[in-house]
């Protein structure tokens with residue numbers, strides 16, 4: 001939208017202030033960004049300052065310089081990201097309908113290929129301008145036995161499937177529903193508009209793609225196989241089906257054994273299956289609205305495989321084409337390859353479209369980048385940048401109708417898939433463990449779009465600095481929708497890049513997602529086997545009661561307990577809290593990461609084998625990019641819950657403790673505990689481990705001893721852990737083709753290793769270790785807090801102001817070093833610094849960092 005006249009007038013007024021010397025150029029530019037917005041400033045700023053080119057050349061050139069510096073940086077950042085993710089064709093503006101349709105047609109030659117015209121057009125846009133309790137099946141399989149800060153992105157041995165249902169009763173008793181749960185801002189569906197604007201907007205254009213409802217065509221039908229792509233918007237397989245000009249039969253096959261793969265992956269945990277059930281019901285309704293229907297099938301019988309079900313379906317319907325969107329778990333890819341080759345032999349054409357990730361993980365290569373830093377998101381992005389894959393194209397419109405077959409195949413009712421089956425008590429009543437999950441989410445595709453719109457309107461402004469806050473909805477909460485494909489990453493990236501406030505950190509998260517899938521394709525046993533060999537032998541705690549306490553939110557550490565209860569009740573917690581509870585499980589309880597992984601897989605609504613496994617491996621010290629930090633269960637609160645709101649919400653029994661002590665109730669004087677009615681062991685659990693220091697030291701020593709025992713996996717020179725390279729990477733590194741594969745030898749690669757581990761190796765006496773990975777909590781600067789919570793419009797202005805201050809500081813330091821006189825003081829700074837009384841600066845203990 002072009003800037004309004006009044007906004008432009010305001011800017012002109014401010015320009016006079018600059019000329020009068022009452023406002024400095026930096027401040028003025030910041031105000032422009034704030035008033036006009038990013039894109040508009042880019043397009044009109046130079047016109048606005050044009051009169052100065054004659055009236056005051058020096059101010060004009062200063063402003064031009066500021067403008068150029070600001071936008072060239074943004075352009076570079078954008079370009080880097082775009083290149084890395086192969087997004088050369090992204091455009092700020094919604095492309096015209098014709099353009100998009102041309103796009104879809106050109107996609108015929110291969111998924112997502114763009115014609116050259118659209119490529120050049122769009123290139124210009126880069127310019128600135130139980131779960132294991134929740135699971136129903138109580139039968140367990142035989143037991144098997146990082147870099148950026150979490151904010152940035154940086155056993156009991158036997159697996160315990162079936163615990164959710166089995167424990168449902170006790171869990172329900174364990175967690176009293178906090179009174180204000182339903183009002184949870186983050187998760188309350190009722191506050192969201194029923195249909196997102198952006199989706200409606202895009203819906204307009206799709207007319208010429210529309211098939212005729214109920215008009216049986218003579219062509220054989222097309223089978224459209226829905227999997228984790230439960231959406232109408234931007235669904236390449238669905239669009240390709242429309243292009244076939246034949247009746248379309250949408251199907252969904254439930255085949256739990258195939259999903260699970262060869263190890264203990266808990267691919268479909270209780271909460272996840274529950275979400276799937278709801279999402280299937282929603283997509284079914286959406287298909288009904290466009291005159292079609294979804295046929296549910298169960299892969300059972302003797303072979304229990306999708307291939308058999310598909311073969312029967314082909315026979316029954318006479319279909320000659322099968323279309324689907326790709327899945328990347330190695331065992332599912334293998335299944336799909338098998339389906340493709342078998343059906344093809346039987347005369348059925350199969351086409352699989354990439355859309356689950358921005359980048360097909362099987363196409364990512366390290367050529368030209370090398371292996372140094374592998375596992376980190378920066379390394380991954382360099383690989384994508386160096387070896388760009390095919391362009392991902394623009395999001396596709398949803399169809400308005402689908403051609404139907406003359407007769408439908410016979411399926412089973414959705415309920416028969418058993419995805420949302422609830423356990424029963426002895427008296428026959430149902431234990432509805434999902435009641436709170438239902439209250440917390442809108443499971444539909446529209447719900448996904450509404451949440452995205454809300455986030456881009458609001459949370460994204462705080463994301464860059466405040467995504468760690470547990471007490472405020474500062475992240476998108478889109479993970480379950482992304483996981484089940486109710487929202488495509490391409491659509492998300494498109495909207496995020498088009499939003500008024502672009503958050504590079506947010507956009508990078510999609511690269512993290514792709515990184516996880518790449519890792520899973522390289523290490524198919526990622527979900528159950530430690531990547532760093534020595535850590536497989538770590539001595540873990542076998543105290544099952546500790547695991548139970550962690551799972552139930554009864555560790556006696558309020559922050560950990562609040563997060564684990566939120567997880568149980570809503571199926572979700574934010575990234576920062578996932579780091580807190582993971583660190584607690586591993587570094588302080590000494591429980592194996594696999595236990596955490598499996599619990600998450602069973603209780604998270606966004607449980608994702610690739611992401612979950614990568615993150616737990618990193619947290620469990622054995623991943624490629626193991627965390628170089630440990631979150632402290634009390635200190636972390638300073639960052640994520642400084643006033644105790646989050647703990648009060650999920651642990652209401654502590655609600656009356658003071659802000660200063662709510663995260664460490666054991667430090668409360670007896671009188672305060674009495675007043676707040678807190679009785680340890682009765683109303684709130686005792687701490688299950690008390691001496692955190694001692695637990696950490698023990699953990700360090702355990703690591704040192706396995707690194708010593710398996711010295712062949714430690715690089716003598718650098719002290720880094722060594723990881724056996726997967727064959728695909730070896731072939732790439734040696735320039736061999738996959739087929740050559742003639743590498744019989746094992747290659748070991750040094751990977752980033754925590755300093756405290758390296759030091760401990762040389763000097764096993766933990767007491768003298770100068771490195772300590774435990775993160776101290778931090779409080780965002782007053783500025784960040786204020787802009788984030790009080791005045792979003794001033795965000796950019798404040799950032800600019802901050803930038804100007806930094807430059808001044810550098811200039812001062814430089815002059816001091818050079819023995820030059822201090823620079824003349826600038827007058828008229830943008831007056832946007834918050835006052836000292838700003839309530840967001842007050843934190844427990846009165847600490848304010850600056």
Ligand SMILES: Cc1cc2nc3c(=O)[nH]c(=O)nc-3n(C[C@H](O)[C@H](O)[C@H](O)COP(=O)(O)OP(=O)(O)OC[C@H]3O[C@@H](n4cnc5c(N)ncnc54)[C@H](O)[C@@H]3O)c2cc1C
Pocket residue numbers: 153467475476477478479480482483509510512513514516573574575576578579582600604606607608609611612613615616619
């Ligand atoms: C121990 C642990 C386990 C995790 N398990 C899962 C899991 O099973 N499923 C899952 O989706 N995420 C997982 N994450 C990553 C992250 O915590 C969630 O994606 C995020 O909290 C979801 O909330 P959001 O949608 O508001 O995220 P936002 O911050 O708004 O991010 C947007 C999207 O980016 C992706 N993303 C964000 N962070 C990461 C990350 N670190 N790695 C990969 N992709 C990321 C997600 O798809 C997310 O929806 C895990 C993190 C940790 C520390």
